[in-house]
Amino acid sequence: MNEEVIAKQAYYSLIKGEGFxxxxxxxxxxxxxxxxxxxxxxxxxxxxxxxxxACCEILGTNKEEILNKKVDTLSPDKPMLMEVIEKKKSIIDVEYFWNFEGKRTHLINSGYPIIDEEGNVLxxxxxxxxxxxxxELANTIAGHQAFFMFHDIxxxxxRLKEVIxxxxxxxxxxESILIFGETGTGKELFAQSIHNYSNRKAKPFxxxxxxxxxxxxIDSELFGxxxxAFTGARKGGRPGKFELANGGTLFLDELGEMQIHIQAKLLRVLxxxxxxxxxxxxxxxxDVRIIAATNKRLEDLVEEGKFRRDLYYRLKVLFLEVPPLRERGEDVAMLADYFLKKLASKGNKHIKGISSRAKEMLTVHNWQGNVRELENTxxxxxxxxxxxxxxxETLIMAGLKETDYEEVVRKDSIKINRSILIDTLKLAKGNKKKAAEILGISRPTLYKFIKKYNL
Ligand SMILES: Nc1ncnc2c1ncn2[C@@H]1O[C@H](COP(=O)(O)OP(=O)(O)OP(=O)(O)O)[C@@H](O)[C@H]1O
Ligand SMILES: [Mg+2]
Incomplete structure (x- = not known):
């Protein structure tokens, strides 16, 4: 039996003394x-x-205070029940503000007329x-949840560890957080992990x-x-993302694309x-915590007049920069193994691993699309x-180009020849990280030279 049926039956039984x-x-x-x-x-x-x-609890009153009173004397606005009686029609699941003794309660309300066999409204x-x-229910259904945690990174x-x-x-x-990083570096992964590590984890993301x-x-998505409000506006209105995220986190991805006039509104809300x-x-x-992500340097956009300086200062207090994959050295091979395992568990079980030459090729690749590109590769x-x-060969067939590798090596070879490289490696006692530091090049570039000179 649903609540409406119970309630109707209760009406007949309690009020009219029928049946039970x-x-x-x-x-x-x-x-x-x-x-x-x-x-x-x-x-x-x-x-x-x-x-x-529950009625008294939600409205913040008690039974004595409202029983036997006429509903339209209890609120300055026209109560829904009066409309239901006048129109003899149900009104289902509409948003409603109940103003009672100076207190405003925000509700989702349904009203049903009780009509006898002759069609009279009782x-x-x-x-x-x-x-x-x-x-909360809508968020659960719509999937407004964060799945990733820091241990998934x-x-x-x-540098990555420091950012974590x-x-x-x-x-x-x-406070609001601003995450900067190239496309595919894992900004959303970070945003979700932050939410799940915060006190807001049980609330929507x-x-x-x-x-x-x-x-x-964007305007109506954010503010509802x-x-x-405009032609085509849904009956009963619609809440925006700020209201949906109440108590939780609102993740504004690609914030650099937001137009100036909306930035002004956003700043006011913050x-x-x-x-x-x-x-x-x-x-x-x-009550919403903002995490914004961008792959554009907002300070450049500020200089170009495309981003509000005041909003930028407000957001950059807690700033995170996720390093690009090409600068993360051995992480490339580690991530490649991780994706191999992850994807193998979804099928493709015959593949056991990645050859060491293939790993080298992955390590020296330029990864413009970062982790996403690696996962796809x-x-x-x-x-x-x-x-x-x-x-x-598999990697080349999969579209990974060797050209990147050639280019990087050619650009730097003017200053690094074979004997310099051998001397530096000796000096660093084989420690590649140190050798790269001495030469003033990144670790992946060092690997490219080691490969080039067959060391
Ligand atoms: N360190 C990591 N460990 C595991 N998976 C990662 C890591 N970094 C990124 N990924 C995965 O790579 C993909 C891209 O990550 P994400 O969507 O967070 O990037 P993004 O920085 O938001 O990219 P964009 O700027 O294009 O929106 C996702 O599938 C994500 O799970
Ligand atoms: Mg993203």
């Missing part, structure tokens, strides 16, 4: 008092005949819940990609709109923690590979 004995009535009353949705009935003139416990039933509970590179440590410290504050939407839509829906005049307070290679080992 006293014991059953008591059970019914207890049943209504144990649900967490607010339930009330009124008669055809709008006098409240019944309210359950009264109406109201069933409602707080907006927070409805949102694969890599031993010291810093990100863990930042997780504990409520809502993401908005500022590059995927035209700017007019009221019914009738300062006041209050939003105004488009076409609305009631400010709604929110491994995935394609596994698909193409006929033997049980991914080799250089």
């Amino acid at each position: 004995n006293k014991d059953f009535n008591n059970i019914l009353l207890k049943a209504l008092d144990s649900v967490s949705d607010g339930i009330s009935f009124c008669d055809k003139d709008g006098y409240l005949l019944y309210v359950n416990n 009264g109406a039933i109201d069933i409602f819940r707080s907006i927070e509970r409805s949102r 694969v890599g031993e590179d010291s 440590n810093l990100a863990k410290i930042f997780s504990k504050s409520d 809502v993401a908005l990609n500022c590059a995927n939407l035209p700017n007019e839509l 709109y009221e019914e009738g 300062e006041t923690m209050c939003i105004n829906r488009i076409g609305g005049n009631k400010p709604i307070s929110v 491994i995935s394609r290679s596994m698909f193409i590979c006929e033997g049980d080992l991914i080799t250089e």
Whole structure:
């Protein structure tokens, strides 16, 4: 039996004294008092005949205060129950603000008329819940959750480790965080891990990609709109990402793409923690932690007049820079093994590993698309590979070009010849990290030379 049926039956039984004995009535009353949705009935003139416990809790009142009162004397706005009675029609799941004794409660409300066999309205039933509970449910269904944690971030590179440590410290504050990094470096992975490491982990993680939407839509996506705000606005209005993320984290991806006038609004929200829906005049307070990501240097955009300086200063306090994959040395091979294992568990079980020459080739590649490109390369290679080992040939067939390697080596070979390299390696006692430092080149470049000179 759903709540509407229980409530209707209770109306007939309790109010009209029909059908059931006293014991059953008591059970019914207890049943209504144990649900967490607010339930009330009124008669055809709008006098409240019944309210359950949850109704009083949600509205912040008690039974004595509202029972037998006329609903339209309890709120300055027209109560939904009066509309249901007038129109003899149900109104289902609409957003509703109940103003009572100076307190404003934000609800999702449904009203149903009670009509007898002759078609006369006897009264109406109201069933409602707080907006927070409805949102939690919506978030669960819509998948507003973060899946990744810090331990999912694969890599031993010291710069990456530093960023992880810093990100863990930042997780504990409520300040906005700005993550910078080339495409595919793992910015979203970081954003989700931060959320899951923070006190907000049980609350929603809502993401908005500022590059995927035209700017007019970003506005309504972020702040929501009221019914009738513009042509095509949905009946009952719609909450924006800020409201959906309430209590949790809002991840603004590709923030550099956001237009200046929306940046101004965003800054205002960060300062006041209050939003105004488009076409609305009631400010709604929110508690949201912002994590923004960009692959463009915002300071350059500020110089070009495309990004507000004040917003940039506000966001850059907690700043994380995820290093590009080409600068993470041995992490490339480690990630390649990791993706191989991950993908093998989803099929492709015949592939046992990656040859050491192939790993070298991966290590010296330029990785413009960073970890995402590496993952795709491994995935394609596994698909193409006929033997049980991914080799250089497999990688080339999978689209990895050798040209990068040649170019990098040619550019630097003016200053590094074979004997310099041998001397430096001796000096560094074979420690490649140190040798690279002495020569002033990155570790992957060093590997390229070792390969070039067959050392
Ligand atoms: N260190 C890592 N360990 C494991 N997987 C990673 C790592 N870094 C990135 N990935 C994976 O690489 C892919 C790209 O990562 P992500 O989407 O976080 O990058 P991004 O920086 O947000 O890229 P873009 O700027 O293009 O949006 C994802 O599938 C992610 O899981
Ligand atoms: Mg991303």
